[in-house]
Amino acid sequence: MHIVENKSKTGKKIYRSILLRESYREEGKVRKRTIANLSNCTPREIEAIKLALSHKEDLSALGALSESVELQEGLSVGAAWSVYQVAKEIGIEEALGKDFQGKLALWQVMARVIDQGSRLSAVRLAQVHAAGDVLDMKRGFDENNLYDNLAWLSENQAKIEQKLFELRRGDKKPKLFLYDVTSSYLEGELNHFGEYGYNRDGKKGKKQIVIGMLCDESGEPVSTEVFTGNTQDPKTFESQVKKVAERYGCTEVTIVGDRGMIKTMQIKRLPEGFHYITAITKPQIEALIKKGILQLGLFEEKLCEIKDEGIRYILRRNPTRAEEMAKTRIAKLQSMEKYIEGKNSYLREHPRASVSKALEAAKERVKKLKLEAWAQIKDESGTLKIESNEEALKEESYLDGCYVIKTDLKENEADTYLVHDRYKDLTEVEKVFRGCKTVNLEVRPV
Numbered sequence: 001m002h003i004v005e006n007k008s009k010t011g012k013k014i015y016r017s018i019l020l021r022e023s024y025r026e027e028g029k030v031r032k033r034t035i036a037n038l039s040n041c042t043p044r045e046i047e048a049i050k051l052a053l054s055h056k057e058d059l060s061a062l063g064a065l066s067e068s069v070e071l072q073e074g075l076s077v078g079a080a081w082s083v084y085q086v087a088k089e090i091g092i093e094e095a096l097g098k099d100f101q102g103k104l105a106l107w108q109v110m111a112r113v114i115d116q117g118s119r120l121s122a123v124r125l126a127q128v129h130a131a132g133d134v135l136d137m138k139r140g141f142d143e144n145n146l147y148d149n150l151a152w153l154s155e156n157q158a159k160i161e162q163k164l165f166e167l168r169r170g171d172k173k174p175k176l177f178l179y180d181v182t183s184s185y186l187e188g189e190l191n192h193f194g195e196y197g198y199n200r201d202g203k204k205g206k207k208q209i210v211i212g213m214l215c216d217e218s219g220e221p222v223s224t225e226v227f228t229g230n231t232q233d234p235k236t237f238e239s240q241v242k243k244v245a246e247r248y249g250c251t252e253v254t255i256v257g258d259r260g261m262i263k264t265m266q267i268k269r270l271p272e273g274f275h276y277i278t279a280i281t282k283p284q285i286e287a288l289i290k291k292g293i294l295q296l297g298l299f300e301e302k303l304c305e306i307k308d309e310g311i312r313y314i315l316r317r318n319p320t321r322a323e324e325m326a327k328t329r330i331a332k333l334q335s336m337e338k339y340i341e342g343k344n345s346y347l348r349e350h351p352r353a354s355v356s357k358a359l360e361a362a363k364e365r366v367k368k369l370k371l372e373a374w375a376q377i378k379d380e381s382g383t384l385k386i387e388s389n390e391e392a393l394k395e396e397s398y399l400d401g402c403y404v405i406k407t408d409l410k411e412n413e414a415d416t417y418l419v420h421d422r423y424k425d426l427t428e429v430e431k432v433f434r435g436c437k438t439v440n441l442e443v444r445p446v
Contacts, residue, residue, distance in 0.1 A: 001035065003050055018046060075130040083110045084134050091167035095160050103135045104149040116442040119146040158247065161223045165248060168220070176217040176254045176422060179240050179261070180429040181233055183208045184437060184444045191446065195229035201444065209446060211433075212236045214243065219428025222248070233261045238269060245271055254409060256422055267408075277407045277423050280313075285404050288313070299402045305416045314405040314420050322401025329397070332369045333388070339365060340377070340384050347382065355382050362386075 001022045008015045020036040038046055087093050087106060096102040096109075111122035114129070120143045131137065153160070185206040186194045194207035201208070208229035214222045223243060227236050237257060244250045252273045255262070259279035267276060280288075288294040298304045299317040306313045343358045362377045362384055374392035378385050405423045407414070414422070437444040 001053060001056075003038065003046065003053070020049070075133070076128055077130045077134070079114050080110060080129040080131055080134045083113050091164055094167060095163040100137075100139070101149055101152045103137050104141060104145060105153050107131050107135060107137075108146060108149065108153075112441055119143040119150075122146055162247060165222055169216075173248065173250050173253075174216045174222075175252065176256065177222070177240075177244055177250075178215040178217070178219065178256045178426055178429050179212065179237070180258055180426055180433070181210055181212045181227075181236055181261075182433045182437065183210050183229065184446050186229075186446050193226055193228045197228075197230035210236065212240065213429050213432055214240050215429050215432065217422075217425070219425065219432065221432055233258075234263050234266055237261055237266050241266075241270060241274065245274070254407075254414075254422070256426060258426055275407065275409050275413075277405065277409070277419055279423060280404050280406050282399060285399060285402065288404075294404070296398065299399075303416050303420055310408065312407050312409070312411075312419070314407075314416055316403060316420070318401040318403070320401070325400040326397065329371075329393075332371055333375065333386075336362075336366060336369060336371060336375065336386055340386050343384055347384075355379055355384075359384060 001020065004019050004021050006017045006019065008017075016039070018038040018041070019034050020038055021032050021034050023030055023032050025031070038049070041049075084093075084106075087109065092109060093102075093106055096105045107126060108119075108122060110131075111117070111125050115121065115125055117125070123141065123143050123146065126132070126141075132140070183197065183200045185199065185201045185203040185208045187206075188194075189207070191207065191209065193209045196207055197210065199206070199208060210227040210229055210231045212225045212227065214224070216222050223240075225236070225239065241255065244253060244255065254275040254277060255270075256277045259281050262276050262278040270276065285294065289296060293308045294306060294313065294315065298306070298315050301317060301319055304315045306315065340362060343362060347353050347355060347358060356379075359377060359379050363372075366372050366375055366377055366386075373396050374389045376387050376389070378387060405420060407419050409419060435441060
């Protein structure tokens with residue numbers, strides 16, 4: 001097998017063909033045939049094939065390296081390069097800038113994506129990954145540089161968010177924003193925003209911070225803001241309205257917030273042209289039923305709308321959620337019954353044990369499980385018993401799965417189904433929180 005190069009001339013043009021051929025015998029005569037046309041191969045590829053043919057008896061010789069050649073593992077490039085390309089594509093690099101502080105900030109973002117850790121771990125990560133080469137950094141850095149860079153990020157947060165917003169939206173202003181809050185508990189006592197408050201992380205005895213997240217209509221984060229850990233949800237809302245109006249220049253916009261977020265005072269303070277979509281609490285639903293504005297029979301799986309004094313109420317009963325709530329009550333009752341059995345067993349085995357203390361402990365547990373409205377603990381001759389009030393249980397559960405969405409938008413601006421769907425879009429903010437706190441970025445705890 002060998003390579004043959006042929007040249008032919010037609011007029012002023014010269015044609016070149018490169019063929020892989022072999023010789024063989026047929027009826028005592030030497031004949032040749034073409035195996036492949038290599039004319040489209042590069043010169044280097046053709047030289048490689050020639051080299052392989054010249055060592056066809058022992059191809060392993062091609063892999064033999066001189067003893068003077070040393071192999072060394074270089075810096076990892078793949079992860080850093082991939083994340084950097086995404087950061088460029090979505091505008092993060094441009095928003096942060098290409099000076100030293102901007103590049104440090106970009107590396108902190110990349111390091112959080114690649115390996116969630118401390119500032120020191122980000123420095124060590126840069127020594128393993130080709131951070132300097134990928135980001136074209138002319139000097140090294142240590143953890144102190146990164147801590148100083150966090151202060152730079154905090155000082156320039158508004159400018160960076162504004163730049164990202166402009167890069168993503170251009171001249172198109174969003175007509176709708178989604179807003180919600182979460183919390184993250186703290187390890188340590190010296191955080192400026194750390195306070196004890198309503199804990200969403202289930203960490204008792206820990207100070208926390210409250211984090212507000214403002215997203216556009218597609219669920220893309222636009223801005224985030226940190227509040228002291230004891231800040232109530234409605235108090236975080238007004239700064240978001242100001243941000244939308246002044247920083248982002250929006251004049252006709254709807255803000256979607258969860259129940260308890262947008263209350264009467266917040267609604268009154270909305271600028272002209274601003275609208276809201278929110279949900280109301282169970283006590284508020286009950287109050288509207290007592291006033292005759294809403295009727296219990298209207299709560300069905302299909303959406304229903306009621307209008308009162310310019311306010312639209314969208315009603316629905318979610319049968320799946322209603323079933324879940326009923327099962328949860330049964331599970332809690334069974335848990336309480338098992339607890340009572342344990343207490344009674346202990347009282348039987350310890351005649352001098354205090355029945356009154358056992359009764360108080362059981363009542364506290366009923367209260368903790370939120371069963372006190374329809375379940376009572378009694379002492380019957382030294383034996384604890386739990387009793388369920390069926391009428392009270394019926395009263396407690398009659399709104400299971402029911403929810404009411406409230407808005408001041410006109411029907412020609414958004415129909416019933418659109419208002420409902422936009423409120424449900426708050427789950428997009430919850431996804432962002434979940435990704436930040438646990439799955440992707442692991443910013444919790446602080």
